[in-house]
Amino acid sequence: MDPLFFLLCLLLLVLLAVVFSLILFARPRPARVPLKGRHVLVSGGSSGIGFALARRAAAEGARVSILARDQTRLEEARDAIRLATGVDALVLVADVRDPAAVTSALEEAGPVDVLVCNQGVFLPLELEQQSMEEVRFTMDVNLMGTFHLIKAALPAMKRKAEETGVPASIALMSSQAGQVGVYGYSAYSASKFALRGLAEALQHEVIMDNIHVTLIFPPDTDTPGLAEELKRRPEITSIIAASAGGMKADDVAKKALNGIKSAQFVVPCNIEGTMLSIATAGLSPQPSFAWAFVEVMGASLMRLIGLFFQWNWFCAIEKWHAKKKCA
Ligand SMILES: NC(=O)C1=CN([C@@H]2O[C@H](COP(=O)(O)OP(=O)(O)OC[C@H]3O[C@@H](n4cnc5c(N)ncnc54)[C@H](OP(=O)(O)O)[C@@H]3O)[C@@H](O)[C@H]2O)C=CC1
Numbered sequence: 001m002d003p004l005f006f007l008l009c010l011l012l013l014v015l016l017a018v019v020f021s022l023i024l025f026a027r028p029r030p031a032r033v034p035l036k037g038r039h040v041l042v043s044g045g046s047s048g049i050g051f052a053l054a055r056r057a058a059a060e061g062a063r064v065s066i067l068a069r070d071q072t073r074l075e076e077a078r079d080a081i082r083l084a085t086g087v088d089a090l091v092l093v094a095d096v097r098d099p100a101a102v103t104s105a106l107e108e109a110g111p112v113d114v115l116v117c118n119q120g121v122f123l124p125l126e127l128e129q130q131s132m133e134e135v136r137f138t139m140d141v142n143l144m145g146t147f148h149l150i151k152a153a154l155p156a157m158k159r160k161a162e163e164t165g166v167p168a169s170i171a172l173m174s175s176q177a178g179q180v181g182v183y184g185y186s187a188y189s190a191s192k193f194a195l196r197g198l199a200e201a202l203q204h205e206v207i208m209d210n211i212h213v214t215l216i217f218p219p220d221t222d223t224p225g226l227a228e229e230l231k232r233r234p235e236i237t238s239i240i241a242a243s244a245g246g247m248k249a250d251d252v253a254k255k256a257l258n259g260i261k262s263a264q265f266v267v268p269c270n271i272e273g274t275m276l277s278i279a280t281a282g283l284s285p286q287p288s289f290a291w292a293f294v295e296v297m298g299a300s301l302m303r304l305i306g307l308f309f310q311w312n313w314f315c316a317i318e319k320w321h322a323k324k325k326c327a
């Protein structure tokens with residue numbers, strides 16, 4: 001036999017063995033989380049990505065609740081959702097930093113099938129310049145707020161998932177800055193990386209309750225929040241963020257909702273995001289054997305490409321510093 005042909009056959013056999021073992025071992029097992037007729041609660045549902053998500057969920061026949069601080073913006077969002085879909089969303093006024101307010105909001109809303117923890121603040125600044133008040137505020141809203149939501153929603157969610165036997169979902173809105181640390185985002189990246197630890201641990205704890213955890217990693221997304229952020233974002237932060245491009249809120253919402261429905265653990269939103277997710281797969285749960293295979297095969301290449309990106313970013317930082325010195 002031709003030795004080259006023999007080697008090719010051997011390679012194919014090894015690859016098939018990998019695929020076959022991943023089909024057997026990929027966990028948690030794949031599931032579908034239906035939306036029609038189910039209760040979807042979106043925190044930060046009055047603006048940007050959260051609003052787009054709530055509207056899409058309503059359009060797919062879900063009962064929707066939106067939670068945020070500002071009642072007027074919530075009511076405007078409710079009216080816009082009604083106009084677009086005919087669905088009357090429930091408005092919940094609460095600050096996620098206040099556990100008592102979150103608990104009573106969830107009592108008012110009733111049992112949830114899909115909890116989307118999407119509220120978030122982003123106040124980019126070099127840590128040396130940033131006040132600890134801003135650091136704490138970022139952690140309180142993005143991380144502690146998410147804990148409060150999950151703690152308040154989980155008992156009733158578990159009961160309902162058990163009674164109905166239909167899979168439920170807890171989705172957390174991270175960011176690509178929750179997969180790679182970025183200049184100006186020390187507080188923000190810390191708060192978003194933390195969500196990953198929370199999500200991985202939580203998935204272990206709730207899998208037997210038929211609850212699937214989903215982590216969403218959007219790039220820069222055109223929202224009222226981003227418009228505010230851009231007024232103060234350091235130039236270098238914007239240069240680095242530009243490597244992943246930008247998206248529209250509705251496109252992110254679509255990706256996110258598809259990820260939730262197919263019970264994916266990690267949901268990247270664009271091509272750069274997919275590469276980033278392969279590079280940072282770590283030990284995260286992976287229900288899809290096909291994606292598990294892509295992760296196994298892509299790991300070293302994506303590490304290499306990631307190092308080139310880091311090279312590029314450090315060059316940009318050096319150049320920017322040199323320019324600042326000359327001026
Ligand atoms: N836009 C982007 O470029 C990206 C955004 N993300 C993440 O997506 C999520 C949504 O972002 P985006 O749509 O841009 O944000 P927006 O600023 O447009 O909207 C934020 C929403 O969160 C609510 N919110 C903020 N603070 C609190 C709080 N303390 N309690 C309750 N609700 C609160 C706001 O309402 P109110 O102020 O009335 O409380 C609003 O509904 C965030 O988690 C963000 O980190 C991730 C990657 C990129």
Ligand SMILES: CCCCCCCCCCCCCCCC(=O)[C@@H](N)CO
Binds near residue numbers: 122180221240302303
């Ligand atoms: C291995 C291949 C790597 C591929 C490229 C990776 C590029 C990463 C860029 C990170 C950008 C972070 C933007 C965060 C946006 C955000 O969260 C703020 N707008 C706040 O809302």
